[in-house]
Amino acid sequence: MSYNLLKGKRGIISGALDANSIAWKVAEKAHEEGATFTLTNAPIAMRMGEIAQLAEKTGSKIIPADATSMDDLKNLFVQSQEILGGKIDFVLHSIGMSPNIRKNIPYPELHYDFFMKSVDVSALSFHKMMSTAYQLDAMSEWGSVVGLSYIAAQRTLSFYSDMADAKAMLESIARSFGYHYGKHRHVRVNTISQSPTKTTAGGGIKGFEEFHEYANKLSPLGNASAEDCANYCILMFSDYSKMVTMQNLYHDGGYSMTGITNELMEQFSKK
Numbered sequence: 001m002s003y004n005l006l007k008g009k010r011g012i013i014s015g016a017l018d019a020n021s022i023a024w025k026v027a028e029k030a031h032e033e034g035a036t037f038t039l040t041n042a043p044i045a046m047r048m049g050e051i052a053q054l055a056e057k058t059g060s061k062i063i064p065a066d067a068t069s070m071d072d073l074k075n076l077f078v079q080s081q082e083i084l085g086g087k088i089d090f091v092l093h094s095i096g097m098s099p100n101i102r103k104n105i106p107y108p109e110l111h112y113d114f115f116m117k118s119v120d121v122s123a124l125s126f127h128k129m130m131s132t133a134y135q136l137d138a139m140s141e142w143g144s145v146v147g148l149s150y151i152a153a154q155r156t157l158s159f160y161s162d163m164a165d166a167k168a169m170l171e172s173i174a175r176s177f178g179y180h181y182g183k184h185r186h187v188r189v190n191t192i193s194q195s196p197t198k199t200t201a202g203g204g205i206k207g208f209e210e211f212h213e214y215a216n217k218l219s220p221l222g223n224a225s226a227e228d229c230a231n232y233c234i235l236m237f238s239d240y241s242k243m244v245t246m247q248n249l250y251h252d253g254g255y256s257m258t259g260i261t262n263e264l265m266e267q268f269s270k271k
């Protein structure tokens with residue numbers, strides 16, 4: 001069902017790798033809700049990915065950009081404005097990657113060059129995107145920027161390694177930039193802290209399957225799906241969330257507020 005919530009809005013959606021990606025669902029929903037947007041991903045991901053199908057389906061252009069490169073990001077914002085015919089109303093940052101996780105390096109022995117890469121790709125890129133938009137004055141007044149986060153920023157989840165530190169920084173950048181962009185152009189900046197979701201990034205983490213199941217049992221509503229997350233992103237891009245900024249918004253079926261559930265207790269019952 002469509003409500004035309006984003007009618008006339010122009011956006012940039014990063015991170016759609018394949019049909020499981022959260023960003024993929026966001027692009028589908030944004031299209032349904034009347035937005036026009038460009039799609040972007042790292043040049044290396046696009047050769048492997050299926051993003052061209054998504055572009056065709058949503059009538060979007062693809063602009064390759066490594067989110068750690070200021071030159072690529074400048075090109076992304078300049079070209080997006082040209083293609084879409086004006087300033088940008090919404091941006092989705094849906095980017096994360098840890099070489100330490102990929103190589104199964106234990107947290108106490110992190111490789112620091114990899115650590116810097118995790119932080120650059122997964123957190124600093126959020127700042128770099130907004131800094132580029134800010135300096136080009138590429139965002140509309142009351143525009144909306146959303147980054148995707150995870151509760152490992154607040155609670156230690158043993159399998160999440162240096163991504164936890166990167167997410168803590170991502171959320172901090174949302175608050176800090178949210179202040180400056182709010183004052184400057186009334187642009188709002190938030191992170192959405194999403195349930196574990198079966199995607200390439202999520203599934204690449206050792207122990208993910210088990211944790212996905214655990215989180216599902218600890219959440220009164222169950223895990224939020226990628227589609228649910230996309231709906232929340234659409235709300236955050238819409239004018240209905242106009243006064244929400246500098247927040248980390250839990251989108252997790254109640255997981256973050258739950259200590260234990262009967263369902264989980266039964267698993268530890270001796271009877």
Ligand SMILES: NC(=O)c1ccc[n+]([C@@H]2O[C@H](COP(=O)([O-])OP(=O)(O)OC[C@H]3O[C@@H](n4cnc5c(N)ncnc54)[C@H](O)[C@@H]3O)[C@@H](O)[C@H]2O)c1
Nearest residue numbers: 015017021022042045067095096148196197199200201202
């Ligand atoms: N899957 C989960 O369980 C989960 C939970 C909470 C938050 N998140 C976050 O959601 C976001 C999207 O992840 P996803 O689960 O949809 O997985 P995904 O693997 O589909 O998306 C991650 C994207 O990051 C892109 N990327 C990596 N390096 C990049 C770079 N240098 N420049 C530009 N793009 C780059 C990848 O190409 C990919 O498209 C990430 O920030 C992730 O941490 C995921």
